[in-house]
Each structure stands twice: as C-alpha cells, then as structure tokens.
Amino acid sequence: MDIGIAFDLKSDFVAPAGAPDDALEEYDSERTVAAIEVALLRRGHRVRRMGGGKRFLALLLSEPPDLVFNLAEGRGSRSREAHVPAACEMVGVACTHSDPATLALALDKALAKRVVAAAGVAVARDRVVRSAADLAAFDLPFPCIAKPMFEGSSMGVRASSKSRDVAELAREVERVVVGYSQPALVEEFLTGPEFTVAILGEGDGARVLASMEIFPKGDATADFVYSVEVKRIWDERVEYHVPPRRPPAVIAAVEQLALVAYRALQCRDVGRVDVRMGGDQVPRFIELNPLPGINPGWSDLCVMTERIGIDHDALVGTILDETLRRLGRRLGRR
Ligand SMILES: Nc1ncnc2c1ncn2[C@@H]1O[C@H](COP(=O)(O)OP(=O)(O)OP(=O)(O)O)[C@@H](O)[C@H]1O
Ligand SMILES: [Mg+2]
Known part of the structure; x- marks a missing residue:
C-alpha cells in the first residue's frame, strides 16, 4: 500500500515574538515521523512524507496516496486537527484516526x-471565560483551573494553573487569553x-x-x-x-x-x-x-x-x- 504521512514539525513554524515558550508544544519532531515511517516500511508499505498545510494539500492533489497516516496537528483554530482529514474526505483518500467532525469537536x-x-x-463544572473582566459574574467554588479551550500537550497548562481565589484566577485567565488568543475554559479543580x-x-x-x-x-x-x-x-x-x-x-x-x-x-x-x-x-x-x-x-x-x-x-x-x-x-x- 502507498501510505503518505501527514505531520507538522516544530521546525516548520516560527513562534511570534513574545509568544509563550510552549507555543509550538503540540507539533512533532523529526524523530517521531522517522519512527512511524520505519514502522510502516517494516510492514511492507511504500511510505511518503507529505508534511502538513499547503505542501500536504498540493501532494494530496498531485500524487494521492492510498491512505494517509495522520499525525498533523494543523494550525490556527479549534478546527486545526480537522484540516488534514477534511482534505482527504474531499478528494476521497482514506485517512487513519477519527473523522474531521470528531477531531474538531474533541x-x-x-x-x-x-x-x-x-x-x-460526569464532568467538572466549568465556565468559558473570554476576559478577566468576565470574572465579575464568576460563580464556581475554588480551587479552579484555567486552560486554553482548544489546545493539547498541556499547552498553556502550567504549574501555576491551579487558582485558589479570584485574583489568582484573573491572572491565569489573562495569561491564557492573551498568550494563546482564545477563551479560557475554567473548571472546578479535581x-x-x-x-x-x-x-x-x-x-x-x-x-x-x-x-x-x-x-x-x-x-x-x-x-x-x-x-x-x-x-x-x-x-x-x-x-x-x-x-x-x-x-x-x-x-x-x-x-x-x-x-x-x-x-x-x-x-x-x-x-x-x-x-x-x-x-x-x-x-x-x-x-x-x-x-x-x-x-x-x-x-x-x-x-x-x-x-x-x-x-x-x-x-x-x-x-x-x-x-x-x-x-x-x-x-x-x-
Ligand atoms: N478540572 C481539572 N481539575 C484538575 N486538574 C485538571 C483539570 N483539568 C486539567 N487538569 C490537569 O491539567 C492537565 C492537562 O489538562 P488537559 O488534559 O485538559 O490538557 P491537554 O493539553 O489537552 O492534555 P494532553 O497533553 O493530554 O493533550 C491534566 O492532565 C490534569 O493534570
Ligand atoms: Mg490531557
């Protein structure tokens, strides 16, 4: 089978000046892609590195593989993880992992x-907070945790994330909203x-x-x-x-x-x-x-x-x- 690996490497991106030090935490390393490639080769498949973003799109159109092995985190929005499987769906190429609707929702x-x-x-109670000013009406008991609403790899979840009072929470919400350009999900701390x-x-x-x-x-x-x-x-x-x-x-x-x-x-x-x-x-x-x-x-x-x-x-x-x-x-x- 001809398998294309979709991936986004940390080295494909430059974090904007002043971005938090974990701004690229979700992206993969060369070593991870190489390990997947070797595993697929050992099973007798032909394997190509297709990368992510526009490069992936161009290769998907010009030389579609039989199957895409998806590692791509995408960039820029809560739909980012859905980009690669959605493109595959459009052109009728099969893809590993969940479909784009599930990836975006999760x-x-x-x-x-x-x-x-x-x-x-059962889930922890939560509030979606778009700015520290929204906390005037905040009504959950402390301690709480504020985290970016749509990231992974613990991006934006720091040692300081557990807040014991509204002053600490306001600082954490500000850090999340400004640092990651998205709302903070504030939850009861389990x-x-x-x-x-x-x-x-x-x-x-x-x-x-x-x-x-x-x-x-x-x-x-x-x-x-x-x-x-x-x-x-x-x-x-x-x-x-x-x-x-x-x-x-x-x-x-x-x-x-x-x-x-x-x-x-x-x-x-x-x-x-x-x-x-x-x-x-x-x-x-x-x-x-x-x-x-x-x-x-x-x-x-x-x-x-x-x-x-x-x-x-x-x-x-x-x-x-x-x-x-x-x-x-x-x-x-x-
Ligand atoms: N409501 C909560 N109460 C207590 N701890 C929490 C809560 N939410 C998150 N955490 C802590 O923060 C960590 C990271 O949170 P979460 O799993 O939501 O982030 P993530 O970045 O999506 O993680 P992953 O690396 O698994 O993608 C959790 O593993 C847990 O230790
Ligand atoms: Mg997690």
Missing part, C-alpha cells in the same frame, strides 16, 4: 464536555488521582487497550497538575502505573467512563481519554485526544502500551490495522 474542550455529559458521563485510558476501534467494537495512573512524585495529589513543566521532565516528576494500582472496581469505573466518552464523540481507530477523580473519589472526564501524541518513549500512549509489551512499531501497526479493518467493513457494506 479539540474544543467545552463543546466536547457538553456532548460527553449528555451521554451521562483533587483526586488522575488516569488516562487508551482505546481502540469504533462504536460497539471500541475497547480499552490499556489504562494508566499518572502518579505525582513529591507533589501532593490534591495539588498535582500534569503541566507542561511536568511533561517535559516526566521521569523526575511522575510515576506511571500500568495498570493503575487501584482496586479492580475503580479501574473498571474509569475505563467504562472513558469508553462511553469515546463512543459519545464517535471516535474511531484510536484515542486517549483523560480522567480525574474529584475529592469525592468519583471519576470525571477531563478531555479526549482523538489524535494522541505518538512520540516514542515519551507520549503517554507510547509509555502505557510499552508497559503492556506493545513496542512502538507494534503500536503503529495496531493503529493501522484498526484503520484497515474499518475500511474493510465500509467496503463490505457497499
């Missing part, structure tokens, strides 16, 4: 939570343990691949934020427990919540769902990543699958197999 954390909550999943759940497949066939607890080293659980600072030096700051060191009933509840959220957002092939308990020990949905990072040895998805014996090559192959099975089902139905 990136807008406020909208995604509305859909997931409507399916009966003080319990944190988990992430990897899921494969789609619809009734969706199933949990692995789940992991993100366990802070040193920090008290109630204050822990899996921030940019922590993710950059994760081996010093957190322990990863796969499976979580929790009673089976707790793990089952976390995994079931993740599955319901995954199906509610109509994800396909693969996704990673972040879950955290409140002080009441009830798990709540934080967000869903339908295009989870796949940096070898570093991304949560890679860490958790390695711990259950799936190396990076096998992970890439597993995602591809899900896509091919899905495409086979579609063809079978015609």
